[in-house]
Amino acid sequence: MFRSILLLVLTAILFAAPFPNDKNWKFYQTKHFNIYFNSQTRVVADRAFDMIEDIYEKVSGELFYSPIDRIDLVFTDQTDSVNGYADYFRQTIVMEVSPVPDVVFGPFSKDVLWNLLVHELTHIIHMGMNYSNGFVYSFAKRLTSKGFLYPYFISEGYAVYNEKLIAKGGRLNNSYYNEHMMAFAKYNNFPTLNQISYASMLRFPQGSGPYIVGAEFVDYLCKRYGKRKLITAFHYFSRKQYISSFEMAFEKIYDKTLNAAYQEFIDYVKLGMINNSKDESPYELIVTGDIYAQNPQWISPDEIVYYLNDLKEDPQIIKSNLSGTQKGKLYSDPALSNQYLLIHDDLYFIKYELDNLYMSSHKLFKYNLITHTEELVEAGVVDFDRTEDGLLYIKEDGDIHSLYLNVGPKEPVLIVTADNIGSIKICESDIFYVKRKGTDNALYQYNIQTGTENRLLSGNIRDIFLEDNYLYFVADWEGLSQLYLYNSASGKCEKKTQVLTGVFNPSILDDTLLYSTLTDRGFSLALISDFTKIDISTTQMLDYYQPKIVSQDKFIYVTNDVEVTMNSINEKKSTSNIYANIFDEKYPKTAKKYSIWNLNSFYFIPWMTISDYGSSVAFMTMFADPLLYQQFSARFQYNLGYESYNFSYLNTAIYPYIQVQAVKADADRYSQELLLFPTTIGRQYHEIDIGLEQREENNEKSDYIYSSYLWSSLNKYPYSISYEKGFQNYLSLRTRQGDYKKTIVDQLSLFLPGLDVNHVLFVDATIGLSSVGEFTVGGYPRTLSVRGYDYLTKRKGSRFAKLSIEYRFPIIVVDDYLLFGYYVPQLDCSVFMDTADASGSMSALFSSDVFRSFGFLINMKGVQFNTYLFEFGIGFATSTEKNTSIIFSFGTNFSL
Structure with missing residues (x-):
């Protein structure tokens, strides 16, 4: 009888309700898509309607494959964080309508939505490739494909690569990924292929690793061997049913193992690091390890505060001296982000929390260090700056950012809206911010008294701060993010750092630069002394920054025993304009009620x-x-x-x-x-x-x-x-x-x-x-x-x-393959008593x-194909009926 109760709990876990029960869901139909939207996301769905078939033509053309079934594209607005995913089993793409920051995801030479759709559609088409017969497919659908067998770094790396190839922008044109590569090369500690094959890797950069390393690796493969070889490997893997791993297909097409190619890539990155390290600024790491130490701020010449997350306990705001010998926790919370500001005894910070069953958002809080009281300042805030008199903050409205200024008891004043706003700073009567309208990303100065906006510089700019009335900022104009000093009179910028691993969240006090930078193990805090005496270069800044354009070459490629051709695409390729005219006639933009x-x-x-x-x-x-x-x-x-x-x-x-x-x-x-x-x-x-x-x-x-x-x-x-x-x-x-x-x-x-x-x-x-x-x-x-x-x-x-x-404790971090080819994050042990x-x-x-027993278990939880959970347990138990018994189990549904 009791077993039914636990099955009810299990049913609740298996089922999910990711979308609010909104009665106003509607959908458009195009040639290959059903586009679902509600009243909050219709504007973005309208944009998607106009571009999605063009994107489909380009992505399917690159892969020489077109899915058999229609694709569901869902637009929702349930969080203010960038979010989206492709479920190729369900043939579904879900897009969260939120502003997209250029700092990590940009730059963009097209509508940012184009960039996001290219990435997710690449997953659907790439991972859904199959050559099964119609009868088998009609029963098993996407289970007939091998998409779940791809190493995670290949599936995500190729999707990011297509952002560059097809959308002409994206993360490979940003310095953030390259700075991670420089950090791995500098410390000679790259993630292994085993680690980046899984989203659950424990070592830095955790779940981002397959994206970062995978994208750089795929980009390297396409530069060195041409993208046609990689596409050929995809088709060979999909067609040959006896091949159980992509590694086998890769070796067949490239005539070398995936591990050998990855080692070549590592050597290539190391060479680039050596060539760029000649003029690197000397710096000292003061807080380092397997941690995220970010957003440092000066309190005094020997005292700082910073955000710390070791992924083992709640994120914290730490107060410490420079040597780290005297350190204390100011605040900690599971939902704490790295955006905070300490003003006297008040600590302002942003947390990401659930609003209700369906919605979540960022919220700005204030915590008093004396009274230990916490209060909500403003909901829906994604970034902020604070002075003694005013509060400057950014809120999201659909896929738009709005910048507000709140001074005293007055109602907040709307300063500006844009497709994305970031890195805001208020200084007396001036507000500085970076905003993007369309594809143009630039630094602006806004005068509060006159209400005028002045465009200063363009490019991928972040981390603005002012010191002694000097404007500093970080930009990646030369391939790595460095600190610059802006001279408003001359319009010139002085490059103040040359750091291979990037400059993040810089702060200056008494000629000493404090900032966060990458290592092979995480984000560390670093110091550069006598900073203001450094003048690496002076550059006349112009609006020259453009992402690199990668030419496309469509092909049919033949190897010894596999010919890659278009599959399931019967229509003749035509120009976008002709295609659009046919598309408009057959599929008008008519909203239909969702069923x-x-x-x-x-x-x-x-x-x-x-x-x-x-x-x-x-x-x-x-x-x-x-x-x-x-x-x-x-x-x-x-x-x-x-x-x-x-x-x-x-x-x-x-x-x-x-x-x-x-x-x-x-x-x-x-x-x-x-x-x-x-x-x-x-x-x-x-x-x-x-x-x-x-x-x-x-x-x-x-x-x-x-x-x-x-x-x-x-x-x-x-x-x-x-x-x-x-x-x-x-x-x-x-x-x-x-x-x-x-x-x-x-x-x-x-x-x-x-x-x-x-x-x-x-x-x-x-x-x-x-x-x-x-x-x-x-x-x-x-x-x-x-x-x-x-x-x-x-x-x-x-x-x-x-x-x-039961007392549970970790034994060892494995973070690698261990048993039967399963990736294992770590081993743990349990000492138990059952009665x-x-x-x-x-x-x-x-x-x-x-009935009573005592015993212990050594447990291993493994992952295969990024989906199957594999659990193994072995131990001993002493019961009232037996002296000693061995407990042993392995499988995909075993839980200790």
């Missing part, structure tokens, strides 16, 4: 578990509409001679949600019709479920009224081995209709801090009582299991209690011989 019955998303996921106390095979499949308002799922598992299944339907188009499911789990058979009321309050998640249940008991059917309440607040970090802080409580009440007999179960899970960083004390307590049926406790794989007992050992009763206490009993009365619980 939740357009069920075209599909998943089919198998897995297997093997252990000394039970083995199972299982699969899950799901159908849904593009916005996931209706989700149909089926889950089947066979284990130790019995089968279980779960057929579920979830509707999130209305609130409360509607869920209908039929479940068989061991001897449990029941169906439910529920109303779900999920919500968020602060950082806590709450869900109330109410409905009807039909249950088969002793060959008789009974009807129940079902209700449950889930309350959770959980937190973890990239280096966490499990949730580290918080709790989860699940309470369920089942009342049989007719005689009103009840079954009550309550499960409380606590995650408490351990003795060291990333150590966790996990306490799980569950109790239940029933006047209807019996609970069963015993060996795994029962939900109410005690580790160390076999499956046949069991005890039944109308009352039960179970307590597990459980079932009886006919509460007083009899734990009064007799109970």
Whole structure:
């Protein structure tokens, strides 16, 4: 009986409601796309309608492949952060409507939306390439492709490369990626191919690594060998079904291993670093390590504050002397960003938090260091600057930024709007900022008294600050971001640094420059003494900055045993203008009402578990509409001679949600019709479920009224081995209709801090009582299991209690391949005690011989194909029935 409760929780986790239940969703149709939008995102969808088929023609032309199915393109506005993703299994692109900063994603020579769509569409077409026959494809859809087998750095690297090739802009024309390469070369410590093959790599730069290193590597391959070889490798890999890895296809086409090519790339980067290091400015690292130390600010000649994040605990604002011998924490919070400002005893900072079930945004807070009180200053703020008298801040409105000035009790004054605004600074009667209109990114000066705006410089500019009325800024005009001093009288700029690893968040005090820079392990703080005496170069700054244009060459390429040709593209290529005319006639821009019955998303996921106390095979499949308002799922598992299944339907188009499911789990058979009321309050998640249940008991059917309440607040970090802080409580009440007999179960899970960083004390307590049926406790794989007992050992009763206490701690960071070709972030160990009993009365619980075990486990969680979770556990347990038993398990559905 109890097993059904956990299956309900599992169902809630499997299902998702990523889009708000807005009744005003509509869509456009083009030749290859369905474009979905609501009233908040229609303007951007209109722009996409006018460009998406041209982008499709170019991306499919480069790859010589066109997907068989239409592509769903969804525009939503649920966060003020840049966000977007492509799910090639569902043939869906989701774009978050937010302003895009040039600092990392630019520069742009076309509409920024063009750049973003090129990237995501590249994923859909590239990863969806397949040569299966029509019958197989009609059943398995995108599962017939090998997209999930690509190393992550290849899929993301090629998409970033296309930003440069097709969109004529993007991250490869920015210095940020190159500065990472210089840091890896300078310290002779590049990420391995194993690490950048996975989004979960632990070493710096973590999830950004496959993008950064992958893009630079793909760019190198295309420069040295031509892009036609890479495209040929893609087709060869897709066509040859017996090839299980892209590495094999790469070696066939390039006549060298992927590792050998990567080593050539590393040597190439090192050579570039050596050539650029001759005139590097001398500097001293004062805070370094496997950390993000950013945005340093001077307090006094020997005292600074800075943002610190080691990815093992909450980000912090640190106050320290220069030597680091005296250091203290001013503030810490899981949602803290690196944007902060200390003014006397007031600490201003930005946090990124949930607004409700669907929305999240940045918010500006003030924390007083004396009273330790925190207050919200302004919601929706993505950047800010503060003086004694005024507050300058940027807010997002769709894909537009608005700059506001708030002085005293007056209403905020709108200064300017633009496609993107960043790096703002207020100084007396002048405001300095960088803004982009269209593709033009420039530094501006705005006079508050006259209301006039003056354009100063163009290019990729950031980190403006003023010192002694001198205007400093960082720009990457020469390929690396350096500090410049602007002379307003002459219009000239003095280059003040030559740092290969980039200058970030600079600050000056008494001729000493304090800034953040890259290393092979993260962001470190650095000092340059006698800074103002340095004059590296003086340059007349003109509006000359343009991204490099990369020529395109379309091709048909033949190797020994593979010919790359256009697949599934039957129409003759034509000019964009002719194509647009045909497109306009056939697909007018007419908004159609969205239907939740357009069920075209599909998943089919198998897995297997093997252990000394039970083995199972299982699969899950799901159908849904593009916005996931209706989700149909089926889950089947066979284990130790019995089968279980779960057929579920979830509707999130209305609130409360509607869920209908039929479940068989061991001897449990029941169906439910529920109303779900999920919500968020602060950082806590709450869900109330109410409905009807039909249950088969002793060959008789009974009807129940079902209700449950889930309350959770959980937190973890990239280096966490499990949730580290918080709790989860699940309470369920089942009342049989007719005689009103009840079954009550309550499960409380606590995650408490351990003795060291990333150590966790996990306490799980569950109790239940029933006047209807019996609970069963015993060996795994029962939900109410005690580790160390076999499956046949069991005890039944109308009352039960179970307590597990487990101390979890990391053993070693692996961050590499380990077992069966699986990438493993780290190994951890668990020391546990399990106790459980079932009886006919509460007083009899734990009064007799109970199930009890002690033991330890060594755990390994691995990743394959960036999707499959693989878990391995081995250990020993001592129980009341056996002296010692070995606990062993591995599979894709095993959880300790």
